[in-house]
Amino acid sequence: MKVLMFGWEFPPHISGGLGTACYGITKGLAANGVDVLFVMPSASGDEDQSSAKIINASDVAVYDTFTNIDEYLGKVQFLRVGSNIMPYISPEDYSLLSEEERHFQTMEFSTHFRSKYKFSGKYGANLMEEVSRYAMVGGAIAAENDFDVIHAHDWLTYLAGIAAKRVSGKPLVVHVHATEFDRDGENYNTVVYDIEQRGMREADKVITVSDWTRNIVINRYGIDASKVVTVHNAVDFSGRDDIKVNRTVKEKVVTFLGRVTLQKGPEYFIEAARKVLDRCDNVRFVMAGSGDLLNRSVRRVAQLGMADKFHFTGFLRGADVQRMFAYSDVYVMPSVSEPFGISPLEAMISNVPTIISKQSGVAEVLRHAIKVDFWDIDALADSIYALVTYPSIAKVASEKGYEEVSTLKWNNAAAKMKAVYTDAINKE
Amino acid sequence: MATKSICLYFQVHQPDRLRLFRFFDIGADDHYFDDFDNSAIVRRVAAKCYLPMNRLLLDLIKANGKNFKVTFSVSGTAIEQFRLYAPEVLESFKALAATGCAEFLAETYSHSLASLASAAEFKDQVRLHAQTIESEFGVKPKAFRNTELIYSDEIGEMVAAMGYRTMLTEGAKHVLGWKSPNYVYTNPLNPKLRLLLKNSALSDDIAFRFSNTAWSEWPLTAEKYTGWLAEALAGDDIVNLFMDYETFGEHQKAASGIFDFFKALPAEVFKRKDIGFVTASEAAKKHEPVAELNVPFPISWADEERDTSAWLGNELQREAFNKLYALEAKVRRCGDEHLLKVFRRLQESDHLYYMCTKFFSDGAVHSYFNPYDTPYEAFINYMNVLSDFEIRVAGHTKKK
Numbered sequence A: 001m002k003v004l005m006f007g008w009e010f011p012p013h014i015s016g017g018l019g020t021a022c023y024g025i026t027k028g029l030a031a032n033g034v035d036v037l038f039v040m041p042s043a044s045g046d047e048d049q050s051s052a053k054i055i056n057a058s059d060v061a062v063y064d065t066f067t068n069i070d071e072y073l074g075k076v077q078f079l080r081v082g083s084n085i086m087p088y089i090s091p092e093d094y095s096l097l098s099e100e101e102r103h104f105q106t107m108e109f110s111t112h113f114r115s116k117y118k119f120s121g122k123y124g125a126n127l128m129e130e131v132s133r134y135a136m137v138g139g140a141i142a143a144e145n146d147f148d149v150i151h152a153h154d155w156l157t158y159l160a161g162i163a164a165k166r167v168s169g170k171p172l173v174v175h176v177h178a179t180e181f182d183r184d185g186e187n188y189n190t191v192v193y194d195i196e197q198r199g200m201r202e203a204d205k206v207i208t209v210s211d212w213t214r215n216i217v218i219n220r221y222g223i224d225a226s227k228v229v230t231v232h233n234a235v236d237f238s239g240r241d242d243i244k245v246n247r248t249v250k251e252k253v254v255t256f257l258g259r260v261t262l263q264k265g266p267e268y269f270i271e272a273a274r275k276v277l278d279r280c281d282n283v284r285f286v287m288a289g290s291g292d293l294l295n296r297s298v299r300r301v302a303q304l305g306m307a308d309k310f311h312f313t314g315f316l317r318g319a320d321v322q323r324m325f326a327y328s329d330v331y332v333m334p335s336v337s338e339p340f341g342i343s344p345l346e347a348m349i350s351n352v353p354t355i356i357s358k359q360s361g362v363a364e365v366l367r368h369a370i371k372v373d374f375w376d377i378d379a380l381a382d383s384i385y386a387l388v389t390y391p392s393i394a395k396v397a398s399e400k401g402y403e404e405v406s407t408l409k410w411n412n413a414a415a416k417m418k419a420v421y422t423d424a425i426n427k428e
Numbered sequence B: 001m002a003t004k005s006i007c008l009y010f011q012v013h014q015p016d017r018l019r020l021f022r023f024f025d026i027g028a029d030d031h032y033f034d035d036f037d038n039s040a041i042v043r044r045v046a047a048k049c050y051l052p053m054n055r056l057l058l059d060l061i062k063a064n065g066k067n068f069k070v071t072f073s074v075s076g077t078a079i080e081q082f083r084l085y086a087p088e089v090l091e092s093f094k095a096l097a098a099t100g101c102a103e104f105l106a107e108t109y110s111h112s113l114a115s116l117a118s119a120a121e122f123k124d125q126v127r128l129h130a131q132t133i134e135s136e137f138g139v140k141p142k143a144f145r146n147t148e149l150i151y152s153d154e155i156g157e158m159v160a161a162m163g164y165r166t167m168l169t170e171g172a173k174h175v176l177g178w179k180s181p182n183y184v185y186t187n188p189l190n191p192k193l194r195l196l197l198k199n200s201a202l203s204d205d206i207a208f209r210f211s212n213t214a215w216s217e218w219p220l221t222a223e224k225y226t227g228w229l230a231e232a233l234a235g236d237d238i239v240n241l242f243m244d245y246e247t248f249g250e251h252q253k254a255a256s257g258i259f260d261f262f263k264a265l266p267a268e269v270f271k272r273k274d275i276g277f278v279t280a281s282e283a284a285k286k287h288e289p290v291a292e293l294n295v296p297f298p299i300s301w302a303d304e305e306r307d308t309s310a311w312l313g314n315e316l317q318r319e320a321f322n323k324l325y326a327l328e329a330k331v332r333r334c335g336d337e338h339l340l341k342v343f344r345r346l347q348e349s350d351h352l353y354y355m356c357t358k359f360f361s362d363g364a365v366h367s368y369f370n371p372y373d374t375p376y377e378a379f380i381n382y383m384n385v386l387s388d389f390e391i392r393v394a395g396h397t398k399k400k
Helices: A017-031 A067-078 A091-100 A102-116 A127-144 A155-168 A178-184 A191-200 A211-222 A268-277 A294-303 A319-326 A343-349 A377-389 A393-405 A410-427 B035-062 B076-085 B087-098 B119-137 B153-161 B200-207 B222-233 B256-273 B281-286 B314-326 B328-334 B339-348 B349-353 B363-369 B376-397
Strands: A001-007 A035-040 A051-058 A149-153 A172-176 A205-208 A228-230 A250-255 A285-290 A308-314 A330-333 A354-357 A370-374 B004-012 B070-074 B102-104 B144-146 B166-170 B185-186 B194-198 B236-243 B275-278
Touching: A001 A017, A001 A127, A017 A035, A017 A149, A017 A410, A017 B087, A035 A127, A091 A172, A127 A149, A127 A155, A149 A410, A155 A191, A172 A308, A172 A410, A178 A191, A178 A211, A191 B275, A205 A211, A211 A228, A250 A268, A250 A319, A250 A343, A250 A377, A268 A285, A268 A294, A268 A377, A285 A319, A319 A343, A330 A343, A330 A377, A343 A354, A343 A393, A354 A377, A370 B376, A377 A393, A393 B314, A410 B363, B004 B222, B004 B281, B035 B076, B035 B087, B035 B256, B035 B349, B070 B087, B076 B087, B076 B119, B087 B102, B087 B119, B087 B153, B102 B281, B119 B153, B144 B281, B153 B166, B166 B236, B166 B281, B194 B236, B194 B281, B200 B222, B200 B236, B222 B236, B222 B256, B222 B275, B236 B349, B256 B275, B275 B281, B314 B349, B314 B376, B328 B339, B328 B376, B339 B376
Parallel strands: A001 A035, A001 A149, A035 A051, A149 A172, A172 A205, A205 A228, A250 A285, A250 A330, A285 A308, A330 A354, A354 A370, B004 B070, B004 B236, B004 B275, B070 B102, B144 B166, B166 B194
Antiparallel strands: B185 B194
């Protein structure tokens, strides 16, 4: 079986979790005997090609002879709007970022542009054009290659997937790693929503990373439940070095690590911290990350009079993330809506006991994380208190959590994807 | 004349479930128990199981003269809940006791693991329970069963020293080896104590498999089942069918036909002239022991392992258990009735059972009984309560 896969990024040059997931998926598929042609907008040449053949979309010329999709391409071009949309960030957020927190924006996203899209030049200004161009290239690649099924990851690649389907007549599987609803709640971006919905409608099968996301796809996008299949993400921690840190504070450290945005629920973490500090003083809180709610968070911490026990690190990257985990005694992910959520798994592989919200996909696969409703500040505070107060629960959660995370393998997830491919192919 | 025996024994127990007790409540609130849940559950089980099944047993006893017999253990906790929330259940047990065909066993009052922690506490609770049974049902218990059939040579010796001559436990394979559970055995430290061993396969056919439509033997009829009993008894003396009383109408729903099955069972058994029903004490008297049974480490009827790992298998459980019993001496020194009572309620083995992390082997059984979503929540809640209790005990000591 051969799959034509459309992604947006691939290690080593990645900015988000999608590239890592795609890497794990291609490795898992290879282990399951599936050949992968992996298309990405701009490959650098140093990607690991052992499990997938990488096709660099920017090397592919678009021929004018595809008369049968002319009309479709016209529609795609029609979507060319001049908004500054970036992956996983809505335009509203973007303008907020550029106006109010310009230094953060450059810090956080300059690598993003430089590493992946420097060839493009006008990418940052116009993502929609990139998406449309990618779709045309997708059609060209589909015409040139032999494959059995098409697999497209997230909305950026859906149009490419649709084009490839139109050209080749092969079944399309779209993979939903995140939806516009997770990112922006009710204030979602309708252009992105439309592309997402279009991809899901044209797909023969939709893979979601959790039942949480599956429900959103069915209820918010109106997709027929019978074609939506959940395949939970896995993680690959092989080749990861242990990091040793020198603890300089004697208190227990409770950490929030992620974007400080509505989706991640930072305010619940702050309110819970106050409740815990009211009862015990052997604990410190750390909020690692940045985002549009950061300033408000700093103000709230000051208001609650706990700035001496509650610390902000700003945006962390690379080894600093791992160092932060190594420094932590408790990791908290109070997300309001999380399609999956890889960071709790990183915490658990670092032996850190973890509290996650029930509104996350990862809660469906973890037994050894403590689960609370994101809004239930009392339950969150209670769980933090227990983990810093009773040694045995921290020990059991840490040991069993480590074991549990070690069993989440991409090979198993890929086997399920292969079954989805088979269904899609047989349906044709 | 029946030379072979069937001993039916039912465990009746309801735990005192804890209310949601946050750490802010520590030192601020000493009401630990979820009265609403506890009353709702005992009333539900009364309506679905205790009342209809007691009625059925009473009818069977009346219909069969003195030939149909059953044995119960009713925990002190369950009796207290019946008194408060379902007195008619207590009345129906009294009616069964009055027939003389229902034996009531002694056990620890609080359905506790005291036998594994403290001999003094264990004996106190057994005494308290025996008194309660005698005052409720008018008969002093003669035979003993420990919480969830937990047993070891040493526990048996303690029980024998308290004057009991019969004790029930699990026919655990790792203890029996090639031996059959269908005989009477004795305790090696005190051979006067006779042991009745649960026949797991035949007990679980009713307790766990009865309504399972995927089971190759489904549907199970009284006739077929009696055939199996007769087969087991062809060479052996006794089949001990031990199970939760809630099997009838609660675990196996009425719609599964469990009541009809049970109603038809005695008549089927009586067709076989050589098989009769006995109570636990009668069984131990009637059948000569065939050997000593060595049980150096505690066994129980729980999970695949048939050991104590359902309650003490992980560190959460062991910490809670150790912290609890570390308070025993202080609680006794207080001499306060209320504190002692709460201390015993906190000893109910169920609290530890909820913290079990054996999700895979017997996860389904565990989650059925569990008011918590995860063992971590169970632990957090219990430790918060215990922390508060510790403060109360310390406060009382100071006052004195």
